Amino acid sequence: MSERRTQPSERPYVLLSCATSIDGYLDDATDQRLLLSNDEDFDRVDGVRASCDAILVGANTVRLDNPRLLVRSRQRRERRLASGLPASPTKVTVLGCGALDPDARFFTTGDVDKIVYCPSTAVEKARERLGDLATVVDGGEPVKPGWLLADLATRGVGRLLVEGGATMHTQFLTAGLADELHLVIAPFFVGDCRAPRFVSDGRFPWHPGRRASLVETRQIDDVVLLRYALSDRFEM
Numbered sequence: 001m002s003e004r005r006t007q008p009s010e011r012p013y014v015l016l017s018c019a020t021s022i023d024g025y026l027d028d029a030t031d032q033r034l035l036l037s038n039d040e041d042f043d044r045v046d047g048v049r050a051s052c053d054a055i056l057v058g059a060n061t062v063r064l065d066n067p068r069l070l071v072r073s074r075q076r077r078e079r080r081l082a083s084g085l086p087a088s089p090t091k092v093t094v095l096g097c098g099a100l101d102p103d104a105r106f107f108t109t110g111d112v113d114k115i116v117y118c119p120s121t122a123v124e125k126a127r128e129r130l131g132d133l134a135t136v137v138d139g140g141e142p143v144k145p146g147w148l149l150a151d152l153a154t155r156g157v158g159r160l161l162v163e164g165g166a167t168m169h170t171q172f173l174t175a176g177l178a179d180e181l182h183l184v185i186a187p188f189f190v191g192d193c194r195a196p197r198f199v200s201d202g203r204f205p206w207h208p209g210r211r212a213s214l215v216e217t218r219q220i221d222d223v224v225l226l227r228y229a230l231s232d233r234f235e236m
Contacts (some may be wrong), residue, residue, distance in 0.1 A: 004030055011149040012160040013233060015052070016169055017045060019223070020198045025190035026166060033236075036186040043073070048182070050076040052161040054090040054115075054152060058168040059100055059190070062093050068109045086112045090157065093166065094143050095122055099129055109134040110180040117143045145171045155171045166196050173230075174202040180235070181212070181228040184220070206230070 019036035020026055020167075028034045037045075049055060057067065070088040071077050077087040090113040091106055100106075100116065107114055107130065115136035118126045119141045126134045139148060150179045152160060162168055163213045183198075206212040215236065216227035 004145050009178070010153050010193040011146070012053070012152055012157045012173060012182075013235065014149065014160050014178050015048070015164060015180045015182065015218060016162045016172060017048060018164055018169065018180050018198055019184035019186060021186050023189045023191060025192070025195045026164065026198055027196050028190050029192045030206055034190070037043075037184055037196075037223055038098070038221045041184055041223055041225070044220065044225070045182075046072045046076065049089060049161060050080060052089050052159045053157040054092050054159075055161045055163060056092040056094070056168065057106075057163050058165050059093050059095045059098070060167065061163070061165045062100055062104050062106045062187045063098075064165075066105050068105045070110045070112075085212075088112050090115060090155075092152070094139070094148065094209070095119070096142070096167075098129045099125070102130055102133055116150075117148055119143055145175050145177050148223070149177060158200050161177075165199055166198060169198045170202050173199060174206055176205045177229075179231040181226075181230055183226045183228070185224045185226065 014047045018026060020043070021036060050073070055069045057069065061067065069091045071080065081087055088110050091104065091110070092115045093100070095116055095118045115137060116126055116130065116134045117137050117139040120138050121141065122135055123138045130136060137151065151159070160171055213229040214226060215234070216225070218225040218227070
């Protein structure tokens with residue numbers, strides 16, 4: 001299914017979430033996924049997921065990490081169902097170039113909507129490859145985060161969780177479209193410039209002359225959560 005929608009005035013509340021090493025890396029340079037957090041923090045993130053209408057990751061995260069992007073806790077799933085919501089939020093990804101594997105867990109797990117935003121030139125190929133596994137949306141050339149948010153608003157998404165990777169974090173932050181950031185710091189270094197960092201180079205709205213507001217610091221076993229308010233829409 002391919003769609004193109006018009007843009008409304010309101011956008012979803014955007015919460016960015018990630019974990020990094022002390023030196024700011026999202027992963028190492030090996031083929032194995034690096035676990036930066038711990039069980040207690042994974043449960044915290046699960047609660048954040050359950051509070052959102054949609055979860056977004058970049059296509060490269062779908063390819064490399066093969067995430068399910070589902071609410072894990074049975075109790076949280078049941079509470080969502082009791083309130084008339086699907087057990088887990090809608091899954092969203094953004095395709096830049098290349099293709100996505102229809103057997104990826106993004107598409108094959110969870111009875112929830114899946115949305116793939118594509119550049120106009122990639123829509124037909126994505127539709128043929130994915131079939132009815134996901135709604136393929138023509139996002140223009142290229143897909144811009146502001147347009148994507150506006151389109152999600154028309155689909156009833158009021159709260160969006162962005163879980164990475166670096167390209168998605170960078171795009172939302174440099175565009176000034178993030179309302180809140182949850183940054184978890186793991187107690188070790190990666191020390192390899194080949195590994196991906198939290199963000200790429202860019203012009204960010206927060207700099208030495210305009211500091212982000214740190215609203216919470218919390219130790220969670222051996223990691224630390226830093227919670228930042230990034231806009232006047234911040235929800236305490």
